[in-house]
Amino acid sequence: MSAALRTENLSVQYGPEVTLRYPDLNLEAGVALAITGPSGTGKTTLLHLLAGLLRPASGAVWSGDLNLNAASETAREVFRRRNVGYVFQDFHLMPGLSALENVELGLRVAGADQPRQRAREALERLDLGHRVQNRPGQLSTGERQRVAVARAVAHRPGLLLVDEPTAHLDRNRAGAALELLLDAAAELGATLIVVTHDPLVADALPARLELGQEMAVVGV
């Protein structure tokens, strides 16, 4: 289920050299936010914080009443498996598994019932019914992306986090990828957060967080 998402005084330290400080976010459940800004300003790191994949040096991430930073490793893991769908920039599909097995594995990890049937349905919804037995290496970039989206949404997460969804795509396919994400988030009622350099994507989302030296939050 989608929940309000809030951050407070978040900062991350990578060794002695890099400190990333973030403006506070306060997002109602079900909103769509683009995170933009120059390379190296911490966009992917922020996605990892929101997913509960990374603990900050200071501050907190709240999903509804759950403070991810105060939660135990087990509680964070349960949160991630049940509530988060993550589409990585380079998809992170398992090369030795078919499209169907990749999506099924995600559902098994989430503890879903009937994972094989639901995986097939998720792929069919994304027009990949004829590709279920193919491995990632046998698919086009756009098809691999759709498998990654199917895997991210099949367990019906309330929070969908997406890193650079159009980075490898031509303009037509970029438009299709954007539509796919917006439709998936709308169908789930999920909060959608997308890291992007692409104005096509950023301009299509109602809210934007621009990271940089002068950090600003617009529209949230």
Ligand SMILES: Nc1ncnc2c1ncn2[C@@H]1O[C@H](COP(=O)(O)OP(=O)(O)OP(=O)(O)O)[C@@H](O)[C@H]1O
């Ligand atoms: N695991 C890590 N160890 C050390 N430094 C890291 C690590 N991950 C990221 N960084 C550094 O933190 C900063 C932010 O990285 P991040 O990947 O979050 O930025 P980004 O805005 O997503 O960049 P890009 O647009 O190039 O993908 C960069 O200076 C990066 O080198």
